[in-house]
Amino acid sequence: MVEGRRDRALRRIGALEASSVGFGAARIAIEGRPPWNTGVEVVKSAVAAGMTLIDTADAYCLESTAEHGYGERLVAAGLRNIPGEGVVIATKGGEIRKDGLWKLIGRPEHLREACEASLRRLEMDAIDLYQLHRPDPAVPLEESLGAMTELRERGLIREMGVCNVTLEELERALSAAPVAAVQNPLSVGRSDQDLIIELCEQEGIAFLAHSPFGGPGDAARIGMDRRLARAAGAHGVSPYDIALAALLARSPAIIPIPGTANPARPAQHARASRLTLGAAGRALWPGL
Template sequence: MSFMSGSFDETFLLGGELPVRRLGYGTAQLTGPGYWGPRGERQDAVAVLRAAVEQGVTLVDTADNYGPGLAEELVAEALHPYREDLVIATKGGVVRTSDSAWHIAGRPEQLRAMCEASLRRLRTDRIDLYQLHRLDPEVPMADQLGALDALRQEGKIRHIGLDTLTADQLEQALSLTGIASVQNRFNLLDRSSDAVLKVCEAHGLAFLPWFPLANGVLTGDAAAALTGIADRHGAPRGQIALAWLLHRSPVLCPTPGTGSPAHLAENLAAREIRLSAEDLSRLEALAPA
């Protein structure tokens, strides 16, 4: 593994061509419990999305099943027409029927219909990054990626991403078509996808870690070991956890989400933190055995 201390590159070339600031914004927290329905007032969600872009975010990550459909609609309402430097990523391949029911749907005709629906909700002719939310175990990978590749050749998708897979599956996918990004769970307390991260580094793929703050655990008392480092930097624990991801690998592009303007600003301030070699060593020791 490679640590970068003192400074790091703040941008990443997604797909080798789209420059994005490595700390983006995720939209899941704009929806209600279980990512179902609205969380609060629509105008508040729109305001947070606009504030994220005003504060320098150039990568917005959403999904068709957040709401479902609601998060994509909010992105379009807040940000369309999209700035030239703004990259919109969304996901398809999972159907929601309740706040606790997720159904993987990877047949080619399903993926095409989902992508077309996302295009309409996002009010765009082409999605910058379309991510397969889950590989469907009942459908050959070649068929799933073939459907996305066809959409890419038609100009409806610019780049393809994958969500929640193993290193071996990623290598197999790369043998079938071009992949620009991966989304797996990865944070200070969960590094089980380290092998996937290494493949991303080797191939220049963006790694968008989900639950970068361990779903809130890293901002609470369970992360007391962060206190000393946070105190020295005069920063909240969550900022240190996000800064660690930015230092951990140049391909890591976390997209933490929030519905709070104050929390948004706090998250984005992690870009300003420079961790020392001693900080990084102590944070490495937090990894589970």
């Protein structure tokens, strides 16, 4: 094994240890999702590929509140009868789907109820990483995190995190609670997260990079990027693998969590952790 690859194979989330490339389950649970059985196979293939971080949310479902928790039930079904030791399960609370909209509910009482419901759906005694899906402007961030800290003290969650936050919100979160992770969008060429990544490095917390290919509307850009294509050709992989490897090389705090509805893709994405980018690869990222 080339020196340096060993360090990138696993990354820390508080006291937990997970693969450097995880799996994001939104794509198999929200609009445009595949059939249930295909989604189950995608989760299984992610674990088989060595992805030991599986990220979902109670609001990953279609627009009806009757479907709330679909993504969590799907993950539980995918992990059932599979040796789960070492797999870190992350989920989120504080947001619901109603009438086609995403509605924020960061009230402490809702987060307590949501966490207990997530535990039942995930078939777990304690959630490995429980995250506030997005700060609710109607509720002080400190109150939401206070409820999550209580859940941690009760042993219902192991580590806690925040998602879709600004730098100021992350600083407030770190002052209010033992935050182990932040989950924000990050893809190659994006610089708006630089200060947050720097703070994560300083504080020793993980940065879970969702939408690492830029999101559904921008993913095609990765495949057509000439720089990525050249690097991919040199390594015998796809431009998407290079994009993930560039994120890993950017910071030891970053854990990309790509999503897919294709059971064959997790094995392809996981190999990014085994790539070592040279000078040409580092040039894909300003300042890398």
